[in-house]
Amino acid sequence: MSGGSDAILNRMMALHPKVIDLTLDRVWSLLAKLDHPERKLPPVIHLAGTNGKGSTQAMIRAGLEQSGAAVHAYTSPHLAMFHERIRLAGTLISETELTDILDRCYQANGPDPITYFEITTVAGILAFAETPADFTLLEVGLGGRLDATNVVEKPAVSVITPIDLDHQQFLGDTLTAIAGEKAGIIKQGVPCVVGPQHDESMDVIETIAAKLGAPLMAYGQQWHVSQERERLIYQDETGLLDLPLPALPGPHQIMNAGAAIAALRLLGRDEAACEAAVSNAYWPARMEHLTTGPLVEMAAPAELWLDGGHNPAAGRAIAQTLRQQPARPTHLICGMLNTKDIGGYLAPLAQVADSLTAVSIPDEINTIPAEKTAQEAAKVGLTAQTAPDVKSAISTIKGHSPHARILICGSLYLAGHVLRENAEPQ
Secondary structure, eight states: OOSHHHHHHHHHHHHSOSOOOOOSHHHHHHHHHTTOGGGSOSSEEEEEOSSSHHHHHHHHHHHHHHTTOOEEEEOSSOSSOGGGGEEETTEEOOHHHHHHHHHHHHHHHTTSOOOHHHHHHHHHHHHHHTSOOSEEEEEOSSOSTTOTTTTOSSOSEEEEOOOOSOOHHHHOSSHHHHHHHHGGGOOTTOOEEEOOOOHHHHHHHHHHHHHHTOOEEEBTTTEEEEEETTEEEEEETTEEEEEEOOSSOSTHHHHHHHHHHHHHHHTTOOHHHHHHHHHHOOOTTSSEEEOSSHHHHHHTTSEEEEOOOOSHHHHHHHHHHHHHSOSOOEEEEEOOBTTSOHHHHHHHHTTTOSEEEEOOOTTOTTBOOHHHHHHHHHHTTOOEEEOSSHHHHHHHHHHHOTTOEEEEESOHHHHHHHHHHHHSOO
């Protein structure tokens, strides 16, 4: 899928640089020119948070679809192709639909300034408004309060996943400041599901919810979730559920599953929907075990895994997940962007990995050079080296550790590059 939409996306990128400039004025202006599609959406579930938004959204979608509901879903960034950001009634937007919707937004906006994320988010909202469905899942791109998705006056449910330090240059450098931005999705009277939070984040969320009369469904208060004897146990005021463990790997997915189930219960869904949420969800590049493709064949008999997490909380979650895996030499291939806390991300991984091979992210102007990533890895105690690209790194690791677990990690942009490369015919 490429051609027409690629040309328009490139035009948008060229005319409106990929600069994050948090305000909603440009979005409101374009939505008005398009006759306010944000007012014509099927019931919206709006998700914000630092980690777990995508996984939680995938679980909610799986639960809703179990009962036959048609579900729109918006997420960002994409991995292999832009179309992944816009799922219309369960199906990725077609090239024809995407080209048409992007062109209409581009023409409507005219010469007015607007960022790439803003205009493409409006395109998603326009597509959702014009396609029948039962629900709309909207994932925040950055922050919440001034994010381009925060234009729906009364969602059905808001969801705030765990908040941690990330994007400090835009959202503030304290958890209190970041929580204030994320909690900006809370709306007057709209119930809000809240995942596990640091105390200072929870204080901010509770204060804002109280001002707006928004009922909270918070982890540890109105709902509880835990793993017991290889089962997921969820409990809230309406009763207890005994469910399979999430299909998505990692102990952090227990909490994401709890938030998804809480949202489904608020939407009146039954136990079958909650079971489908944990059993049927698929979310690429989140501790994903790659099992087919050219890179997998090249790595064999080593295992190949992929994760796009990129902040300290993600590093901790990956380390926890690796500890739960069967014992096997574990070698990282890592590339990161220069906006990230590389030391904070790598420190937890130093406890569970045997080595790190640093790569630069191809075609990404903001990549950290491989040499710098290797230096930072060495500082936290990892045995580190560099490679010119992912294929070379795989080949070298396989040469000295043929039965290794190889985890490619550090950036969604690197993950997208890997998924494209692994999809190519040999």
